[in-house]
Amino acid sequence: MDLHLLRTFVAVARQGSFSHAAAELGYTQSAVSQHIAALESDLGATLLSRRPVAPTTVGERLLEHAGPLLLRLDAARADIVRMTAPPATRLAIGVSPLAMSPSAAAMLAPFDLTVEVLSREDVLAGVATGSFDAGLVDGIAAPTDPLNLADIRPHQTVSVAEQPVAVILPDGHPLSGRAGLRLGDLADSRWIDAPDAGIPLAQLRTMSRSDGFRASLRYTGTDVLGLVALARAGHGLTLLPQSVAGGVPISAPSLVHRVEAIGDVPWLGQA
Structure with missing residues (x-):
């Protein structure tokens, strides 16, 4: 399965429009149509209904796989870039709304920071793809149990509070x-x-x-x-x-x- 075609499919499904997906991806509408046709031919299934544009039942199932696959690919690219890039002079930190505890704030005190508050999922994805150097996420768990976080890529996890x-x-x-x-x-x-x-x-x-x-x-x-x-x-x-x-x-x-x-x-x- 060609990952470029998969990205096009995800964009069309999200936008609900071939033309809007083309504008987002920088392709012509004809190229987007060709990508979808090629992917449907490869899989032997209709992935999108055309009027209105929406995922079919098979397309919905492919979307469940597509998100983690594409995120994992972006995470791998970001990991290599992170390993070869010079050390950052300013840390970009993603934080879920309930994660900035006093102990977390104290831990960050020595550093020059940019902090962005986002949903838990967006923080995890941002760390995985290199948008953030690190993240703070929260949730509920049994005492001393770790949070059940999405396994996007290998990463160090430390309990803060x-x-x-x-x-x-x-x-x-x-x-x-x-x-x-x-x-x-x-x-x-x-x-x-x-x-x-x-x-x-x-x-x-x-x-x-x-x-x-x-x-x-x-x-x-x-x-x-x-x-x-x-x-x-x-x-x-x-x-x-x-x-x-x-x-x-x-x-x-x-x-x-x-x-x-x-x-x-x-x-x-x-x-």
Whole structure:
């Protein structure tokens, strides 16, 4: 399978347009059409419906493989460039919204930095492809367990911080005075789905082994303060590190909010 053709397919599927994909890739529309036809001929399957332009069922399955394949290729190229390039005088750091803990900030203090806040997935991809020298990512896990990060490329991972997690309840909620709450007891409550600014609901379902935690509100973006305000106003519950906004700690299962540093630069060894 020609990876150039695969990149063209991904661009067309994302844009929903042959002409827009051509503009993005710097090709003519005719060349894009030829790429798609060649890939479909190679695989013996129709990958895109034409009116409207959208992936077929087979095309959707190919997209599941295409993203990791192309990212791995970009990561390999970036790894070689990183090994042969002169040392950077300024570190570019990607950070997920809840990852900049006091200990992480202290660890970065000696360095000249550029910091960009992005989703967890974008931080991982940025480190893998060389857009960032290193990254800080967060998530929930059992105490001392590592985060379940996408295996994009070999990289050094160092634990930076762990702290309790807490549920943010509406002001005046009858459970707000509790010393702790069981996560499973909250499964049927109204939740805010904020996969980038908070803890993804899919993780809560996995951790509690429940199919609950259904979203009453979808919140996109990385503004944690906005997420807290919505939870306090009663739009739904959210789970955050306790240091961010207080809340009632989760007593069971045993969970922590964990921050990890990823990358291949010397400061990781100082954690």
